[in-house]
Amino acid sequence: MSEADQRSGRWKFQFGLGWAAYWVLVCGLVLGWYRDHMQAANDLSRLPTEIVVMNQQIAVLTRQIEGLSQGTIYSRMSQRVRPEHLAPNANYKVHSLESADQLRQSLERIRKDTRPLPFNHSEVFFRLHLFQLYKSPEEVFQPAVPLVIGYLEAPEAMVRRESTRLLHGLVLHRRIHMQQHIPVLTDALTRRLSDPDDRVRIEAAQVLESIGVEAGSAAARLNEIAADDDDEVAVFAALAIDAIDPQYHAVPRLQELVETRAANWEFAAEWLPEIMLPSDAEQYLETQLMQTKIPEEGYFFARILSQLKRRQMFPDEKEAP
């Protein structure tokens, strides 16, 4: 305190080191309190949600373990073709194919079988004969591929479906040998996107996805389909564009399909964890579970969520056969 102040008898506040430390302490306390308060408020709103989500998962898992009904919304994952499902398994003995003409004759014989089910096994026979192409030598393979591409225009849905399926397998397992056929195949598959049979359309979209950037000419038609909420194939079209066009991301469109409960939204919901970061997928599914007012939908989301968490808990172990 200055002598002048002492003489005048007035005390004047002086901001020294002690006061500075004091105010730092006060600020620390206020900030600590605020942080603690916000954390607790956040926990208080988060924990009840977490409990609801866990209750749903517990109910789902209990039913699954007991082998009881899985609800009325069924899995549509079987629509998704996986590479290992396309090639013949190890138990299948592939017969040697001598020429493309031999294959054509066998397939034509099968097509002529018009017996009704259950006596007609033409679908299985057709598939088994096509399997011969997986291991056929180059000189038989090359002339046989245009023959199979030609079958994509066949009047029978079974023939178109099985041919699309085989071509998908060949694109995945004999890509180098298929290279010269890609432009013709892409055009043929683009036409199949308008097939009257939805299963053929779904298969065609997935083959185009497997072809990737080289199927660029199909992008316009795929975009039309992907934008249509009422089209069962929209989700597969979005995935195909994602593979063809590096600028396009399928996740937002799939989320949109789920949120609007558009056609085939169930598959979109099941496929999202495959193409999103696990933490993002978890958060998204939890939000959907909390938002839905329909118990069956909540059960369905809880099922996908518990499957995702199980995959995180046991990452390296084999899935059920």
Next chain:
Amino acid sequence: MIGNRYILRGLAVVLLLVLAIGWGMDRIGWQRSLGPLETEVTAKRQELDVLQARMHQKETFDGFDSVEEVFSVIENTYPERVFERQAQQFDAADDAVFHAMVPQLIDMLDHNDPEKRQRAWRLLQNARESPRFERYEADYLSGLAKLLQHHSIVGFNKLLPWLRDEGIDNQEILAGLHSRMMDDEDPFAPYAAYVLAALDPSVDIAPRLEEMIEQKHSQWRAILHRLPGYMPQEKADALFEQYQDYR
């Protein structure tokens, strides 16, 4: 002047105290609200983890590939329906697993944990379906004798009729049945008595049946209907008359 300084310092201390007390009270309030929720979340997480592990085991189970897997199924597979389904595949286990496990399962029939005894017995029941089990038949009977010395398992409802139908009058087995018959707390005591009487006609089980009726054994009403098979008709009728309206 000096007073001002003290007032200001006093106010500074009061402010600090207000902040500290306020924070503390706020924290106590939150903890009261959050405590039960956190406890519930922890319990649910644990339950969920157990269920996820069970579901994973169910999804990935494709037969008994190793000894460890047999032990794991015995210890971790629930509910019972899932265990039963998996146990049915034991007779198809590889030779190495089958022959390593059967003696251990027979030993497990003498285990202190009734659930382990029950599960070992169920696996052995399935193992008996395989011709590979023949060499273990004698050991299996010794194991069953030990099993009969312990408190009953649910599987006795099938084991006891099997012993009777097969006519197994091994002394150890008969001693085990006698021990089960004499256990007042055992719901299978009357059934053990009937099987004992069938296997060894020299044993008179009538006094024990009467005793169980008098003691109001959990199965005493059922025993009343079986009495004529083990005592004179008049005596059985008299006991039936005496106890039929008893509540």
